[in-house]
Amino acid sequence: MTADREAALLAEVPDGLFIGGVWRPASEGRTLRVFDPATGEAVKTIADASVADGTAALDAAVAAFPEWSRTPARERAELLRRTFDLLQERKEDIALLMTIEMGKPLAEARGEVVYGGEFIRWFSEEAAHVQGRYGANPEGTGRMIVSQHPVGPCYLITPWNFPLAMATRKIAPALAAGCTVVIKPAELTPLTTLFFVKLLEEAGLPAGVVNVLTTSSSGKVSEPIIRDPRLRKLSFTGSTPVGQRLLEQAAEGVLRTSMELGGNAPFVVFDDADLDKAVDGAMAAKFRNIGQACTAANRFIVHRSVADEFARRVTERVQNFRIGRGTEDGVTIGPLIDDRAVAKAAALVEDAVGRGAQLRTGGKAVDGPGTFYEPTVVSDVRPGSDILREEIFGPVLAIIPFDDEDDAVRIANDTEYGLVSYVYTENLARGQRMIERLETGMMGLNMGVVSNAAAPFGGWKFSGLGREGGAEGIHEYLQTKYTLTPNP
Numbered sequence: 001m002t003a004d005r006e007a008a009l010l011a012e013v014p015d016g017l018f019i020g021g022v023w024r025p026a027s028e029g030r031t032l033r034v035f036d037p038a039t040g041e042a043v044k045t046i047a048d049a050s051v052a053d054g055t056a057a058l059d060a061a062v063a064a065f066p067e068w069s070r071t072p073a074r075e076r077a078e079l080l081r082r083t084f085d086l087l088q089e090r091k092e093d094i095a096l097l098m099t100i101e102m103g104k105p106l107a108e109a110r111g112e113v114v115y116g117g118e119f120i121r122w123f124s125e126e127a128a129h130v131q132g133r134y135g136a137n138p139e140g141t142g143r144m145i146v147s148q149h150p151v152g153p154c155y156l157i158t159p160w161n162f163p164l165a166m167a168t169r170k171i172a173p174a175l176a177a178g179c180t181v182v183i184k185p186a187e188l189t190p191l192t193t194l195f196f197v198k199l200l201e202e203a204g205l206p207a208g209v210v211n212v213l214t215t216s217s218s219g220k221v222s223e224p225i226i227r228d229p230r231l232r233k234l235s236f237t238g239s240t241p242v243g244q245r246l247l248e249q250a251a252e253g254v255l256r257t258s259m260e261l262g263g264n265a266p267f268v269v270f271d272d273a274d275l276d277k278a279v280d281g282a283m284a285a286k287f288r289n290i291g292q293a294c295t296a297a298n299r300f301i302v303h304r305s306v307a308d309e310f311a312r313r314v315t316e317r318v319q320n321f322r323i324g325r326g327t328e329d330g331v332t333i334g335p336l337i338d339d340r341a342v343a344k345a346a347a348l349v350e351d352a353v354g355r356g357a358q359l360r361t362g363g364k365a366v367d368g369p370g371t372f373y374e375p376t377v378v379s380d381v382r383p384g385s386d387i388l389r390e391e392i393f394g395p396v397l398a399i400i401p402f403d404d405e406d407d408a409v410r411i412a413n414d415t416e417y418g419l420v421s422y423v424y425t426e427n428l429a430r431g432q433r434m435i436e437r438l439e440t441g442m443m444g445l446n447m448g449v450v451s452n453a454a455a456p457f458g459g460w461k462f463s464g465l466g467r468e469g470g471a472e473g474i475h476e477y478l479q480t481k482y483t484l485t486p487n488p
């Protein structure tokens, strides 16, 4: 029954590129296979775009832009709203599809449908709220008009870890603002985007407004698009090194860019924290998405007087996790995305333990099939360990003790990243000091998950540029014009 349902769902996912309102094979006839990381088996074969397909997709977005940008905001909003409704109808199917191609437990995939869907609803509402200003200039010599205009055709690149939310977080504000797009999902998890764009089509998407490229040659296909002077905006979510490379390419056309890059989130637990709440928050901040989130807590910086008790409690919780394919009842830890991710988690734990950290639980890859790594806790991690510097992107909780507030702030800020931080304290003044002292674009104060469609998501330092979501999100796709007219 389950296998039949999965097969029927996978058969429903389009296997072509979507260009100018038409689903079609790749121009050179190449295909790529998508795998289930829990079984290692290929689940679907889809089109593998060439450079020529990339140009064709941009052509389509450029051709559709004049009309779409002039379409009344209310109509654009209604398209998004209909898509939101269709997404609710197909909620279970999209969740299952994400679990199949990405591995997250089904309950979490359902949560992502809610979260990802909220961006569509939010920006359907924001579309009609873009406003300008009109008024006399201070000298009284004229009237100033400030207006907002869509930036133009956009290229959107998304990662594999949140297959739906990363797509909706970019497509929805772009469409709401009046922009047309080419989206390139990660080659590891492209099926959710293909399915989602089919829903947009069902909702009445005009030809060329959204175009989809799936490819195993991301660099080769993307570079000519980014360097094409007709493109006006690049929005990228992924790793910092790739983001840096794309920024160099974008410099040529002085492109507007949004960059949601890597993180190395500190999770600070003070001695005045409510330890029960901190442990609950730690579980969510660390093990959601099997640790594969840019917002995942990477370093648990815990006051020395409570570090041992905190380690004991999180270890107990971790030992109750159930590992398996995300479709099975009760599974809380799915597979990592691929072999490389398993090897990375293993190497980081080995390095930390080799430098004197204590392994409390886990610490091993699970024998195949599938790419699983045991949920792991290491405590007393020593300064200089790789795990403090690198994004773990796996189910490994690393604890470092600290002695006083200045010490905690110094350790927390000791990274080039600045996406999110988590702080647990019952002392209000201390919490407020942390808001001012921690160098991150977002913070969970006694909260282990911060993401929300109504909030400006984004980082400081090497974690990126721009914001997605919130009132800020639509402005990433708008440009400002100031006009001076004579006094009437």
Ligand code: NAD
Pocket: 157, 158, 159, 160, 161, 162, 184, 185, 186, 187, 218, 219, 220, 222, 223, 237, 238, 239, 240, 242, 243, 245, 246, 259, 260, 261, 262, 263, 293, 294, 295, 391, 419, 459, 463, 464
């Ligand atoms: P990645 O940088 O390897 O890939 C991201 C996307 O870029 C994929 O679609 C990939 O195909 C594409 N890509 C890779 N090389 C490219 C190139 N040369 N030119 C054009 N496109 C290219 O990252 P990933 O492994 O897919 O995702 C994990 C990373 O994403 C982590 O660092 C994580 O922190 C980050 N991330 C950030 C956020 C955020 O909002 N800040 C959200 C999710 C993930």
